[in-house]
Amino acid sequence: MTKPYTQQNLSDYFDLDLIWRRKELSDMKAAIRRADAASKSVLLRALITMCYAHWEGYVRFCASAYFEHLTLRKLPYLELERQIYVNSFLVRLDTLNKTRLNIDARCKLVNEILDGTGARFGYVHPELIDTKSNLSADVIKDICLICGVDSTHFEDKRPFIDLIVLRRRNAIAHGQQEYIVEANIDTIVDDTLALMDHFRSLLENKIYLRTYLAA
Numbered sequence: 064m065t066k067p068y069t070q071q072n073l074s075d076y077f078d079l080d081l082i083w084r085r086k087e088l089s090d091m092k093a094a095i096r097r098a099d100a101a102s103k104s105v106l107l108r109a110l111i112t113m114c115y116a117h118w119e120g121y122v123r124f125c126a127s128a129y130f131e132h133l134t135l136r137k138l139p140y141l142e143l144e145r146q147i148y149v150n151s152f153l154v155r156l157d158t159l160n161k162t163r164l165n166i167d168a169r170c171k172l173v174n175e176i177l178d179g180t181g182a183r184f185g186y187v188h189p190e191l192i193d194t195k196s197n198l199s200a201d202v203i204k205d206i207c208l209i210c211g212v213d214s215t216h217f218e219d220k221r222p223f224i225d226l227i228v229l230r231r232r233n234a235i236a237h238g239q240q241e242y243i244v245e246a247n248i249d250t251i252v253d254d255t256l257a258l259m260d261h262f263r264s265l266l267e268n269k270i271y272l273r274t275y276l277a278a
Contacts, residue, residue, distance in 0.1 A: 067132040070270050076128045077263045084117040084259070088252045095248060107243035108235050114255040115232035118224075119198040121259040126210055129266040130187040133275060140180045142277055146211045147184055152176055153209075154188045197233075200224045203262070211275065212265040223254055 067073040091113055095106045133147070140148040155172060164172075191209045195202055200221040207214035217224065228251075234241045243251075269275055 066135060067128050068135050073128060073132045073270055074267060077125060077267060080121065080124050081259065081263065084121060085256060088113060088117065088256065092248050092252060095245060103245065104242070107245060107248070108241060110248060110251070111228070111231045111241070111243060112235055114251060115198070115228050118228060118255050118259060119194045119196070122198060122203065122206060122262055123192060123194050125263050125266055126192040126206055127189075129210060129270070130192070132270065134185050134187070137183055137185070138276075139183050143184055144211055144275055144277055146209070147275070148180060150187060150191055150209055151179070151184075154190050197229065198224075199229055207262075207265070210266060210269075212269060216261055217258070220254075220258060224258065227251065228255060 065072055067076050088110075091106065091110050095103060095110065098106050133143070140151075152172070152175075159169065159172065192206055194206070200217055203217045203224070204214040207217065231241050231243070
């Protein structure tokens with residue numbers, strides 16, 4: 064598939080990646096309903112881990128595709144919203160916080176920050192969209208900030224993200240017993256897909272409305 068050069072390319076990226084994820088979750092629900100009693104509890108646990116995997120994977124995919132689209136536009140930082148320029152220094156500032164760089168190195172970094180706005184945006188550090196294998200409400204809030212989109216919806220969904228999906232997935236991943244009620248599978252899958260679709264819509268709207276550009 065072509066790179067996300069255009070708005071339509073990016074939308075197609077988002078669509079194609081979501082289609083297979085939706086199908087896999089739908090197939091898992093069907094398998095649960097067909098399963099005998101002995102297999103059902105195992106598949107129910109697997110469904111939770113799969114919901115989390117698609118939640119994390121789709122957020123990372125969409126954010127990566129969004130920034131790839133912006134880099135392909137080859138715009139200078141001056142023409143882009145400030146957050147994109149801020150992003151280019153966040154990882155280095157984190158390193159600075161963890162190490163005792165000398166004054167000379169610190170001065171060089173500050174001068175790069177002050178003098179670098181005329182450069183072109185061409186790279187986003189993968190650490191900035193790292194879900195940390197633990198995509199909680201706090202982590203998605205950070206990713207939204209990096210992408211320059213509103214995280215209010217995810218804050219409202221914090222109980223579902225942190226307790227229903229993430230906590231249960233972590234419990235299962237660590238070998239703990241976690242009982243899932245079959246009657247809840249439609250709600251769990253639908254709510255997970257809704258989160259994924261909302262994040263995609265935030266980025267897609269940003270591209271179509273061109274709000275990634277400087278005011």
